[in-house]
Amino acid sequence: MQEVVLALLAKEPSHGYQLRARLRQALGPVGEAMNAGQIYVTLTRLEKAGLVESERAAGLPDRPDRKIYALTAAGNQRVADWLAEVEWPGPAPVEFHLKLVAAAASRLADPLSIVDAQRRELLRRLHEAQRAAMAEPDRSEAGLLLEGLVLRLQADLRWLEACERHWAGRRSTT
Amino acid sequence: MNTTGDSLMLSASGLIKNYGSGTGLTRAVDGVDLDVVAGESVAVMGPSGCGKSTLLHLLGGLDRPSAGTIKLAGQRVDQLSERSLARLRRDAVGFVFQAFHLMDELTAIENVELPALLAGRSARFARHRAVGLLDQVGLADRAGHLPSALSGGQRQRVAIARALANEPLVVLADEPTGNLDSEATLDVLRLFDELREAGQTLIVVTHDSRIAATADRLITMRDGVFVDETRLTGGTAGKLGVMAGLEG
Numbered sequence: 001m002q003e004v005v006l007a008l009l010a011k012e013p014s015h016g017y018q019l020r021a022r023l024r025q026a027l028g029p030v031g032e033a034m035n036a037g038q039i040y041v042t043l044t045r046l047e048k049a050g051l052v053e054s055e056r057a058a059g060l061p062d063r064p065d066r067k068i069y070a071l072t073a074a075g076n077q078r079v080a081d082w083l084a085e086v087e088w089p090g091p092a093p094v095e096f097h098l099k100l101v102a103a104a105a106s107r108l109a110d111p112l113s114i115v116d117a118q119r120r121e122l123l124r125r126l127h128e129a130q131r132a133a134m135a136e137p138d139r140s141e142a143g144l145l146l147e148g149l150v151l152r153l154q155a156d157l158r159w160l161e162a163c164e165r166h167w168a169g170r171r172s173t174t
Numbered sequence: 175m176n177t178t179g180d181s182l183m184l185s186a187s188g189l190i191k192n193y194g195s196g197t198g199l200t201r202a203v204d205g206v207d208l209d210v211v212a213g214e215s216v217a218v219m220g221p222s223g224c225g226k227s228t229l230l231h232l233l234g235g236l237d238r239p240s241a242g243t244i245k246l247a248g249q250r251v252d253q254l255s256e257r258s259l260a261r262l263r264r265d266a267v268g269f270v271f272q273a274f275h276l277m278d279e280l281t282a283i284e285n286v287e288l289p290a291l292l293a294g295r296s297a298r299f300a301r302h303r304a305v306g307l308l309d310q311v312g313l314a315d316r317a318g319h320l321p322s323a324l325s326g327g328q329r330q331r332v333a334i335a336r337a338l339a340n341e342p343l344v345v346l347a348d349e350p351t352g353n354l355d356s357e358a359t360l361d362v363l364r365l366f367d368e369l370r371e372a373g374q375t376l377i378v379v380t381h382d383s384r385i386a387a388t389a390d391r392l393i394t395m396r397d398g399v400f401v402d403e404t405r406l407t408g409g410t411a412g413k414l415g416v417m418a419g420l421e422g
Contacts, residue, residue, distance in 0.1 A: 001420075033415020120404045125413055126387035127406040132414060134364050134388070147356075149417050150384060157383050 028142020327358025
């Protein structure tokens with residue numbers, strides 16, 4: 001989140017509410033989960049870290065949305081570094097994988113029921129993401145993001161099929 | 175699953191379909207029970223060869239079960255005469271196939287009005303209905319085109335309009351987006367969603383989780399049997415932010 005706010009400021013100094021509006025446009029229904037105050041909390045943290053500086057418009061009460069925020073030199077550098085980073089976000093499958101391994105080893109739970117429960121959850125999420133994608137107008141930025149969510153969920157579901165095959169095979173050989 | 179209160183539109187019980195015999199016997203559908211209430215959209219998902227297309231053919235009267243019963247709107251349809259079965263397919267069921275199955279020598283509107291004409295409706299009625307349906311699927315301006323002059327997505331939308339021509343009790347779709355690119359897929363899914371919202375009972379079989387996930391209820395099929403069932407609507411929603419990594 002910090003890097004995203006920094007990157008939004010890289011274009012030009014802005015009020016917090018302008019950043020929020022820009023995020024809402026880019027995220028569409030995905031951004032509805034975001035707390036309205038989250039931008040300001042993040043801006044305050046960034047300011048303490050010396051990555052952002054703010055200027056209050058003269059003669060106006062001291063409220064966060066009256067301030068204009070801008071990147072410091074360090075902030076600019078952070079944005080440049082972040083943009084150059086090659087990292088694919090999202091939860092790694094490691095935790096889920098280890099859960100199945102541990103369940104099988106301890107015999108405390110059936111790995112296949114864990115996979116089933118996970119598949120149902122992912123299918124419900126896919127349902128939500130796909131319905132949201134269908135509700136977006138053509139070529140919307142938010143629609144593009146939702147397409148990304150849908151494709152990743154499909155990939156996760158395919159991996160769950162591989163998990164199911166593996167653990168079903170293990171069960172039949174023991 | 176037993177449903178009370180809601181009216182059952184389609185109900186299958188102990189459904190079996192065998193191919194071959196003796197050691198070559200294959201059970202394509204191996205004991206399926208399915209209840210679909212009016213207005214529900216159900217997806218059956220599974221890998222190719224799991225029996226889902228065979229199941230759809232049984233449900234729509236394109237094929238007869240080896241054992242088991244099928245009821246459509248309360249009427250037994252698994253033992254109908256050939257003639258009655260043909261009437262059932264024409265009047266009560268709308269089919270949508272992966273390969274569209276349009277008549278190549280007929281224009282879009284002629285394809286759409288054909289089922290009504292075959293059902294004995296007047297030419298005027300059939301044309302009027304077809305115009306409305308083509309408009310509904312967003313192809314009013316393509317009415318005079320032959321299928322060969324239409325894109326894949328447009329052909330499938332014509333096929334959907336045709337499936338609706340006789341106001342079927344249930345629409346059955348077999349990999350309806352299997353031949354379409356992602357944009358045309360979205361168009362077809364949006365169309366199905368409009369049908370669902372209008373209360374059309376809909377059963378889709380597909381190997382594609384994305385298509386299946388648009389339904390109200392999703393059934394997973396393997397080796398001729400149902401192995402899992404998930405209700406997709408009415409559960410927990412509001413997780414888009416979590417999925418996108420904004421929270422949680």
